[in-house]
Amino acid sequence: MSEQLYWEDIEVGSEITPLAKIATTQMLVRWAGASGDFNPLHYDSAYVASVGLGQVIIHGALKRQWLIQLMTDWIGEQGFLKKFSCQYGAMDYPRHMKSISEPQDGETWYCRGKVTKKYVDGTLHLVDCKISLENGKGEITTSGRATVILPSKSV
Amino acid sequence: MIPEEIKKLIGTGGAVKYYAVEKGAVRRFAEAVDDTNPLFQDEEYARKSKYGTIIAPPGFFGWPLKQTRGSPLAVDIPPELEAAFEKAGYPLSLVLDGGMEYEFFLPVKAGDVLSAVTTVRNLRERSGEGGSIIVSFLDTVYHNQAGAMVAKQQLMFVRRSLNSPSQEAGHV
Numbered sequence: 567m568s569e570q571l572y573w574e575d576i577e578v579g580s581e582i583t584p585l586a587k588i589a590t591t592q593m594l595v596r597w598a599g600a601s602g603d604f605n606p607l608h609y610d611s612a613y614v615a616s617v618g619l620g621q622v623i624i625h626g627a628l629k630r631q632w633l634i635q636l637m638t639d640w641i642g643e644q645g646f647l648k649k650f651s652c653q654y655g656a657m658d659y660p661r662h663m664k665s666i667s668e669p670q671d672g673e674t675w676y677c678r679g680k681v682t683k684k685y686v687d688g689t690l691h692l693v694d695c696k697i698s699l700e701n702g703k704g705e706i707t708t709s710g711r712a713t714v715i716l717p718s719k720s721v
Numbered sequence: 722m723i724p725e726e727i728k729k730l731i732g733t734g735g736a737v738k739y740y741a742v743e744k745g746a747v748r749r750f751a752e753a754v755d756d757t758n759p760l761f762q763d764e765e766y767a768r769k770s771k772y773g774t775i776i777a778p779p780g781f782f783g784w785p786l787k788q789t790r791g792s793p794l795a796v797d798i799p800p801e802l803e804a805a806f807e808k809a810g811y812p813l814s815l816v817l818d819g820g821m822e823y824e825f826f827l828p829v830k831a832g833d834v835l836s837a838v839t840t841v842r843n844l845r846e847r848s849g850e851g852g853s854i855i856v857s858f859l860d861t862v863y864h865n866q867a868g869a870m871v872a873k874q875q876l877m878f879v880r881r882s883l884n885s886p887s888q889e890a891g892h893v
Binding site for chain 1: 746749750752753754755756758760770771778779780784793794795796814816817818819820821822823824825828877
């Protein structure tokens with residue numbers, strides 16, 4: 567894990583350390599098992615075609631969890647994710663597998679965020695952020711907000 | 722118009738469900754995301770952390786203690802609401818995840834047993850050309866075994882009627 571981030575280290579406009587993600591069909595199967603979402607839209611091509619979609623789609627909840635990781639990676643062990651929200655704007659499609667463990671070449675997603683507000687409430691040092699998930703074309707397919715509590719150097 | 726048998730369920734819910742937060746399940750969840758944070762999977766590391774034990778990534782609340790034969794989706798839709806949607810022609814196959822809001826109060830720790838209560842807070846209709854779309858707002862409150870509130874969640878999910886255009890909701 568990287569060095570602990572402190573409330574004093576950031577300003578309004580500060581960028582959250584971006585998080586790169588590669589979704590594969592294999593990851594979607596792992597996510598299905600780990601989250602309990604067994605909608606065949608996320609792993610069964612024939613089913614997907616039967617409902618008029620082109621290819622299997624990434625679970626919205628997986629994209630949500632990527633954005634949560636963006637925040638927990640950034641705030642470190644001493645930080646606390648207080649509020650989080652996200653909404654889905656467009657579908658995303660995973661890479662297929664090249665081998666049993668390697669994905670094909672293709673899209674890489676980036677979770678990004680920026681600090682929109684920095685404030686103190688009682689003893690809590692808080693930061694509000696705007697966050698988003700960008701697909702390989704640079705389009706935002708999921709967006710949201712987060713509020714985190716950070717440790718302060720002054721306490 | 723939201724069918725009356727669905728609309729009347731606003732404000733209902735309230736059956737308590739229990740979730741066990743097992744460390745193996747926490748690790749699997751983190752692995753599924755390719756999240757290598759040692760707080761979620763390295764017992765030795767976690768023991769020395771301020772938490773003293775493995776914690777779950779925010780958003781993971783464990784698995785139901787009592788396995789119920791229910792939805793093949795992770796979404797915990799109250800059975801009465803699910804039945805009403807099916808009956809009114811909004812099948813589960815046309816469900817879309819509309820988004821989520823969380824407020825966290827305490828970390829969820831490995832070994833916790835959480836209780837969860839879900840309420841149908843609101844239902845909103847968005848009319849499309851070929852049919853109707855209903856957005857449900859489900860509120861869930863989680864408490865741990867010590868009775869302390871750990872999180873509140875608001876899930877939005879979208880149901881389309883059988884004759885609505887498939888792409889209209891535009892998100893998944």
